[in-house]
Amino acid sequence: MPGLGGRMSTVIKAKINKMLDKAEDPSETLEYSYAKQMELLQNVKKGIADVVTAKKRLQLQQQKLEQQVVKLDTQARQALSQGREDLARTALERKQFAQTELQTLDQQVVELEQQQQGLIDKEQKLRTKLEQFRTKKEVIKAQYSAAEAQVKISEAATGVGEEMADVGLAMQRAVDKTEGMRARASAMDELEAAGAFDDNLTLTEGQDDIDRQLSELTSGSQVEDDLAKMKAELGQGSAPSPALEEGAPAADQPQQSPGGQA
């Protein structure tokens, strides 16, 4: 099977060569690649730590959003019980937006967990291969003539070099993805800082940029459904807006007095 190549072979081989090129004499090559492996092992550990940090950050974001969802829901009820449907609608739009974000975050946390596990496995495997390489290196040094050693070393070094390059690639991909998620998390922070999830329902009067974006992002029908449900719960089943009447399960809901909503 002459010339059997692979899609990634060129990339990975270039990396291996770069790693091994620096040393010329066989035993130097061995020591050099061994040192290089130890270095990479440290990098993998650092990569795992980075993924864990990113995950914690996202989980914190999750908690904040969960709190926001509860708060916005309460605010919508309050607004509605005071007859401020416009405020209630805005609160529900924001709640809808927060819920969409939460779904994305859940997914990302799962993804990060998988990456974390993948890197832990990789680190373990590299450690085993490294041990194998260390043993082989001593055997080669002790048993083979210089010429034979050259061949044996190049075999072993390529095998372990490939593993190293592959772990490097896995690390790089994990870091790239984590960066992307970080960027999204900080975008959320900025949005929050800009008042998208303000404590007080005071933003609605002046429709700013974020409000417009929120309205565009949130699914209107979901907001209408929520509003209708809430009205039914609050005993305002026959809504003034005709659009609401279809979906409002007013008759089935126990009538609650507005006073019950603290």
Next chain:
Amino acid sequence: MIVRIATEDQYRLPDEDAERLNALDNDAVAAVEADDEDRFHAVFEEMLQLVRTDGHRLGEDELEESDVIIPPPDLSFSEAHHEFNGEGLIPD
């Protein structure tokens, strides 16, 4: 034949699989050239499955060089444009 799925594992495959793998690879290149994302993902997945099911995972203490290295399973379509172009796994 030893095949590595990048970022995953190394597998030992019967040599007969080389032909099948090469055919799938050509399909993947064709899908990328046709800008057919769904088709590409289907073919790429089939390629990965062939290696995973037909191959035996190499032991953790085996130091072997791969004959073929397949890109990472989470390869995006835009990344595929860089990987899947030109000659097949087995160049003439």
